[in-house]
Amino acid sequence: MLYVVMAFLWASILLYVIMGGADFGAGILEFFSTPNSKPKTQKILYEAIGPVWEANHMWLIIAIVILFVGFPSIYTTMSIYMHIPLAIMLIGIIARGTAFTFRHYDAVHDSMQRVYSKIFMYASVLTPFFLGIIAGGAVAGTIDTSANSYVSAYIFSWLGFFPVSVGFFTIAICGFMAAIFIIGETDNAGDKKRFTDKAKHFIIGALVLAVVVFIAAMVDGVPLSHWLFGNPISIACMSLAGVSLIWLWILLSRESTGPLRTIAGAQVTLLLVAITYEHYPVLINLKNAKGLSLIDAQGGPKTIMSLGIALLAGSGFILPFLYYLLYSFTNYERE
Amino acid sequence: MDDFIAARSQMALSLGFHIVFACIGMIMPFFMAVSHYKYLKTGNTTYRNITKAWSKGVAIFFATGAVSGTMLSFELGLLWPRFMLHAGPIFGMPFSLEGTAFFIEAIALGFYLYGWDRFNKWFHWITGVIVGVSGLASGILVVAANAWMNSPAGFDYADGRYLNIDPIAAMFNKAWFSQSLHMIIAAVAATGFAVAGVHALMVLRKKNVAFHTKAFRIAAVFACVAALLQPISGDHSAKDVAKRQPAKLAAMEAHFNTQTSAPLILGGLPDEKTGTVKYALEIPGGLSFLAHGNFKAEVTGLNAIQVQNRPPVAITHFAFQMMVGLGMFMCLVAVLYFIAIWKKRSWLQQGWLLKLFVICVPLGYLAVEAGWTVTEVGRQPWIMYGIMRTRDAVTPMPGVAYTFYVFTSIYLSLSLIVVFLLYRQVKMVPFLYDKP
Numbered sequence: 001m002l003y004v005v006m007a008f009l010w011a012s013i014l015l016y017v018i019m020g021g022a023d024f025g026a027g028i029l030e031f032f033s034t035p036n037s038k039p040k041t042q043k044i045l046y047e048a049i050g051p052v053w054e055a056n057h058m059w060l061i062i063a064i065v066i067l068f069v070g071f072p073s074i075y076t077t078m079s080i081y082m083h084i085p086l087a088i089m090l091i092g093i094i095a096r097g098t099a100f101t102f103r104h105y106d107a108v109h110d111s112m113q114r115v116y117s118k119i120f121m122y123a124s125v126l127t128p129f130f131l132g133i134i135a136g137g138a139v140a141g142t143i144d145t146s147a148n149s150y151v152s153a154y155i156f157s158w159l160g161f162f163p164v165s166v167g168f169f170t171i172a173i174c175g176f177m178a179a180i181f182i183i184g185e186t187d188n189a190g191d192k193k194r195f196t197d198k199a200k201h202f203i204i205g206a207l208v209l210a211v212v213v214f215i216a217a218m219v220d221g222v223p224l225s226h227w228l229f230g231n232p233i234s235i236a237c238m239s240l241a242g243v244s245l246i247w248l249w250i251l252l253s254r255e256s257t258g259p260l261r262t263i264a265g266a267q268v269t270l271l272l273v274a275i276t277y278e279h280y281p282v283l284i285n286l287k288n289a290k291g292l293s294l295i296d297a298q299g300g301p302k303t304i305m306s307l308g309i310a311l312l313a314g315s316g317f318i319l320p321f322l323y324y325l326l327y328s329f330t331n332y333e334r335e
Numbered sequence: 336m337d338d339f340i341a342a343r344s345q346m347a348l349s350l351g352f353h354i355v356f357a358c359i360g361m362i363m364p365f366f367m368a369v370s371h372y373k374y375l376k377t378g379n380t381t382y383r384n385i386t387k388a389w390s391k392g393v394a395i396f397f398a399t400g401a402v403s404g405t406m407l408s409f410e411l412g413l414l415w416p417r418f419m420l421h422a423g424p425i426f427g428m429p430f431s432l433e434g435t436a437f438f439i440e441a442i443a444l445g446f447y448l449y450g451w452d453r454f455n456k457w458f459h460w461i462t463g464v465i466v467g468v469s470g471l472a473s474g475i476l477v478v479a480a481n482a483w484m485n486s487p488a489g490f491d492y493a494d495g496r497y498l499n500i501d502p503i504a505a506m507f508n509k510a511w512f513s514q515s516l517h518m519i520i521a522a523v524a525a526t527g528f529a530v531a532g533v534h535a536l537m538v539l540r541k542k543n544v545a546f547h548t549k550a551f552r553i554a555a556v557f558a559c560v561a562a563l564l565q566p567i568s569g570d571h572s573a574k575d576v577a578k579r580q581p582a583k584l585a586a587m588e589a590h591f592n593t594q595t596s597a598p599l600i601l602g603g604l605p606d607e608k609t610g611t612v613k614y615a616l617e618i619p620g621g622l623s624f625l626a627h628g629n630f631k632a633e634v635t636g637l638n639a640i641q642v643q644n645r646p647p648v649a650i651t652h653f654a655f656q657m658m659v660g661l662g663m664f665m666c667l668v669a670v671l672y673f674i675a676i677w678k679k680r681s682w683l684q685q686g687w688l689l690k691l692f693v694i695c696v697p698l699g700y701l702a703v704e705a706g707w708t709v710t711e712v713g714r715q716p717w718i719m720y721g722i723m724r725t726r727d728a729v730t731p732m733p734g735v736a737y738t739f740y741v742f743t744s745i746y747l748s749l750s751l752i753v754v755f756l757l758y759r760q761v762k763m764v765p766f767l768y769d770k771p
Contacts, residue, residue: 051445054401058438064408065434068419069427069502076420079412083732090409091745094402098749101398105391106756107763154732299424300500307431307502314435321442329449 001308006281006294008311009066014272016059018177018265021170023049023056025178027096027124028171029198030117037194042117045178046104048185051329053100055322057093062311070307071297074283078134081143081157085130092127095119125171132170136163139275140222141285165216169209173268176202180248180264185330196252203249227278237274241267336736342414342729345739347711349403349410352746354707355700356400358522359529360440361474362557363393364447364467366530369553371460385550387451388764389530393466394448395756399749401441414735418718418728421497425490426483428502429476436476440469474522475515482510485710486579487719513575514710517568520561521706524665525699527558532696533761535689543764555692558699559669565662570625577626580720581635582644583713586651588622589615590636597622597634602656605648610638646715654708661702668695 026045033041049056068075079086096119103116137143137158147153179199183192217224229235244263251258282291298304336344367389374382408430412419446454446462453459483489489505491498534551538544577584584590589600591610599622603615620630627634637645668691675682682688718725729735 051449054398054441055438055445057401057405058434058441061405061408061437062434065427065430068408068412068423069431070424072420072423075412075423076416079409079416079419080730080732083413083730083738086409086413087738087741090406091741093405094745094749097398097402098752101395102752102756105395105760107391107759150733299427303424303427303500303502306428310428310431310435314432314438318435318438318442321439325442325445328453329445 001305002295002298004308005066005070005304005311008308008315009063009070009294010272010276012059012063012066014269016057016063017173017272018268019052019056020059021128021174021268022177022181023053024096024124024128025174025176026182027100027121028128028175029178029182029195031121031125032175032198032201040191044182044186044191048182048330050104052326053097055325057097066307066311070299070304071283071294072299073297074292074294077143077145077284077286077292078138081145081153082134082137084154085134085137085158089127089130089134092123092130096123096127099123128170128174129167132167133158133163135170136160136166138284139279140220141287141291142220143284144287145289160220161216162213162220162222165209165213169206169213172202172206172209176206177264177268180260181330183260192255196255200249200252203245228274230278233277234274237270237277241270241274244270336739338733338735339726339729341736341739343725345735345742346410346414347708348739348743348746349407350707350711351704352750353400353403353407354703356396356403357474357477358526358700358703359396360393360400361467361470361519362522362526363389363396363530364463364470365523366526366553366557367393368460368463368467370550371463375456375460381546381549384546385553388760389550390448391760392757394444395753395760397440397444399753401437403746404437413738414730415718415725415728416730418723421723422484422719425487425497425500425502425505426480428506429480429483433473433476433480436469436472440466440473443469471519474519476506478515478518479506479508479511481710482514483508484718485514485583485714485720486510487722492722509579510575513568513572517565517572517706520565520568521699521703523557524561524565525703527554527556527561528665528668528692528695528699529697530554531558532692532694533757535692536696537761537764539686539689539693546764551689551692555672558665558695559672562662562665562669563673566666569659569662573625574628577634580714582637582640582646583651583709584626585635585637585640586646586648586713587655587709588634589648589652590622590634591638591648593633593636593639595623595633596620596631597626597636599625600652603652605652607648644716646713651709651713654705654712658702658705658709661698661705665695665698665702668692 026049030038030041030045064075067078099116099119103113103120106112106116137160140160140162142160142163143157144152147157176199179195179202183195183199186192186195214224216222223230227234228238244267248260248263248267251260251263281294283294283297284292286292299307367386370382370389371386373379374386443462443465447459447466450459450462454462483505486509487505488508489501489503531551531554534547534554537547538551573584573587576587589603589605589612590597591605591612596619598617598619600612601616601618603612605612622634623632624630626632637648671682671688671691675688714720716724716726718728
């Protein structure tokens with residue numbers, strides 16, 4: 001049952017990166033839209049994510065509940081040493097969700113709309129940035145559980161070249177996924193073209209930032225290339241991701257309506273497989289200490305058993321219902 | 336500000352904020368479902384308009400409740416990591432089920448809010464009911480987790496180690512039923528009175544009277560039935576607390592000395608140093624009867640509890656008195672309303688009854704906040720009753736005071752914006768729903 005729980009944890013992180021990421025990306029796209037195209041972008045995005053945004057963010061809750069029930073020492077270590085970025089991320093989540101809803105449900109449309117939009121856009125950039133920092137910090141081995149000063153325990157646990165570069169990379173990935181998602185949500189040729197260009201910009205941005213991440217890894221002494229290219233599975237994943245990126249680029253250039261979303265989703269999945277395969281079962285690397293492994297950190301057998309059953313039963317309810325929601329309100333059937 | 340006090344204040348603020356939104360998100364869907372059902376059955380478009388108007392309120396409250404709930408699931412670890420390290424695997428079961436319920440609620444809400452004229456009308460209606468039912472389930476589960484902190488179960492504690500963990504037994508701890516029942520009824524009453532009161536105000540102002548009268552009636556019935564049921568559940572809870580947490584009961588009642596035929600103390604200023612209550616009204620034997628169903632029974636006083644294990648008396652006592660007083664007032668309004676419906680139809684046309692409902696708008700929520708203050712402050716100094724002290728659970732990170740200030744300002748501004756949005760929603764009713 002432990003493996004079922006771990007699989008759910010992995011899947012909910014993946015789904016949060018894809019669905020939540022595209023959702024954050026919606027705000028990032030708005031952020032990077034020109035003043036002329038902004039109202040139109042807003043409208044298309046609203047129609048696309050309005051009904052599904054809350055469900056998109058549930059994956060984070062599922063992941064966090066799995067962590068604190070099943071693997072409490074991992075959850076508490078993160079909570080203690082990543083307190084500051086987690087708090088900022090939470091502020092972003094609060095600001096973003098409420099601003100998005102308030103913007104739509106304010107009965108009077110006046111200058112407040114601009115305030116809501118501003119908050120929504122900035123929070124949409126800030127939140128994935130800090131999510132990236134947290135993820136980067138968790139694997140970089142910057143958490144020092146034996147630190148004896150405030151700064152080394154609570155600041156440099158996450159503030160470093162590598163985590164910050166992962167933060168920027170995460171923004172680019174979210175924007176990329178939102179752009180790819182939104183191409184299929186509009187029928188207007190002009191809008192399609194605009195979002196296709198946006199998707200290409202984000203791909204270029206993500207590639208440039210990926211290089212920065214690699215440089216940062218080298219500078220900070222994070223064995224990133226070993227994780228990504230140190231074993232056959234990871235190499236295969238990375239090569240497939242690379243090849244499919246070329247395919248995606250060709251499809252985008254031809255303005256064809258190929259399986260854009262499937263490719264983008266697959267790329268994120270491959271990337272996550274590549275990075276977690278070498279790590280498994282360690283979730284968090286620590287400075288000067290053994291990393292925190294899911295196997296060592298697991299709760300008691302009855303806890304894992306009941307958690308696994310709850311997750312299996314829950315997904316039996318959630319997945320068909322969620323599929324029907326996405327099917328009804330977004331254009332998945334077009335692919 | 337001391338970091339420990341800051342952490343407690345931040346937790347209190349976050350819970351106090353979230354509970355209002357959680358109640359509304361949990362109960363309003365049922366009001367909507369009733370109004371929506373009436374529309375589907377009668378075809379009267381006023382009911383459709385009421386449903387739509389309410390659903391906008393629900394969307395605003397649900398989103399705010401969802402993000403403040405997300406915040407809480409992190410805050411447990413951010414503020415109380417040493418508690419979560421041990422408690423997570425034990426009392427996590429309701430949280431993992433709640434994750435499912437909450438997820439279903441979010442999906443169903445997506446269908447409901449955006450599904451008008453898109454789906455079969457009964458499928459659409461059912462999704463609204465699912466929002467309510469899963470919200471209710473979430474509420475019961477989360478309160479069951481809190482109940483575990485009052486009544487730890489499902490493990491053996493020996494030499495500081497937590498052994499033989501059984502999450503199912505932890506979920507069905509001794510307090511889960513009485514606490515969940517009390518909370519659900521409170522949520523119905525608070526939300527019912529708040530909604531009914533807002534519509535009553537509009538009727539008094541002679542604005543869209545047909546619309547607001549129908550809306551008022553739906554909410555008022557929910558509110559009044561709940562207000563009448565609550566004392567029964569409250570009595571059950573009090574007897575339960577008397578058995579499980581005598582220190583909490585003693586603090587609630589400002590009962591300092593163990594005695595038989597203990598009096599019920601109404602009002603007064605408890606003085607913890609001298610162990611006396613000044614200016615209080617005493618009902619002889621009242622406390623013995625309420626706590627144990629017998630006017631002569633012995634009730635444990637604070638003097639039987641070691642000093643370091645006593646909860647703060649004044650706050651707990653005031654909060655308890657406030658909750659009971661407000662509850663009684665709402666009960667009275669409920670009685671008058673039912674007399675009006677069954678015997679004195681003429682009262683319904685008179686302003687005073689509606690004015691009483693207007694007064695009740697904030698009262699239910701004040702009572703809910705007061706009740707949570709009793710539960711949480713009354714459990715102190717324990718975070719896990721009898722096992723782990725709150726002070727031992729707090730994060731080692733210094734400077735929590737600053738995050739407390741930041742989150743205080745965020746919650747304050749959010750509250751202001753939500754009130755502002757509701758004001759605008761209500762103000763716009765004539766323009767949105769009165770088109771000829």
